[in-house]
Amino acid sequence: MDKNALSAVIKKIDGYRQDVIDLETEMCKRPALDPTSGGVGEIDKAKYLTAYLEKLGMSVRQIDAPDKRVPSGIRPNLLVELPGRTTAPRVMIIAHTDVVPPGDMGLWKSDPWTLKVDGDKIIGRGVEDNQAGLTSAVMTLKAFIEAGVMPERTISVALVADEETASSWGLSYLLKHHRDVFNREDLIIVPDSGNPLGTEIEVAEKSILWVKVRTVGKQTHGSTPETGINAHKAASYFTVRMQTLYTKFRKRDPLFAPPISTFEPTKREANVPNINTIPGEDVLYFDCRILPVYKVDDVLKEMKRLARETEKKYRVKMEFSIVQKEVAAPPTPADAPVAVAIARAMKELRKRKPKTIGIGGGTVAKYLREAGFPCVVWSTLEEQAHRPNEYAKIPHILDDAKVFAHVALQDS
8 A cells, every 4th residue: 555645645634624514514405305205305415416526526427216206307326436546446435315304303402404513513414324424435535636646446436315215216226227337346335334433344234124004993082982992002002012022033143233133113193183082093103123034024924913913802903014124135244355445444544443243224235235246334423313413523524534545545
């Protein structure tokens, strides 16, 4: 490795604090929400990022996935490359441009769409998930260009749409219609999960099962429950019974954190608007993260068995709808070149030895692994995804850019 080149690039990155704030500010004010969340997609953010990258001298390739649900009719995916000095496998960084809604606005201490700077923290929806990784990738490109240094390896950056809602118009679309964008030899990094020290390299993910459960009873007056069938009560019983899945599917795998399968009730739709009416319908959702050792269909079978038990006990009807079902992809080998390259960078830049792990969250890495492209999910972050008052730390963003730069300068 050319140490002088690395030093020159790192010196540039160290001066990018305000650049990070400025880029995150502009992205934050352009909510890239999926139409199912009432948004117009990623078009405004993509236009801004295209202009930003072109100002750096980059040529941006835009691949549009058609989506009639958004006003523009498209979900844009952006691709840029900075040529390397050799023909060594590329470094490919994949970040997503979409974000999730703020959730309960009453829990936010500031406007989620207006970036707030608090010392080394930047606060706002999306600043970490996934604008932190995106910004690190862009700062890496910026540093090589402004330092006048050519990396050993070509750096390819993909900014994809629709990660938060299954990637049908994002990475999955690219893999289906533009697979030539990817190479199996690429060192593919997805900076969308990690810990505050950057010591976790994710190589595996759990299966995901999101289920909508509709319970139908009979609505009646609150003072005469015997004349109706309380769907809310039945659904609540079912929710408690769902906890038995923790015992039935109790195997542990220390690769993952947490090392168990999880089966949690999450969203609940409004039923009746007033207190003195017993609801005849109740709709709730479960988020299950399942260790690869178990079959998703076996979990679903047990859920339906519990539903039949609930139906018999409370005289209700229960209907299941699969919102999302993702079977765990084969893991990336712990000794894959990309994992080794990040470990080397971490050792030399931060004097830390990362470990390979599995996670319960879903990332676009799943689709890459299913398609036969080894990849890792890695970044340095505070695990603020989807939380109110989401924040990221500027030093983390800059330090990750340095790791990306180190990997791009590795000659073997």
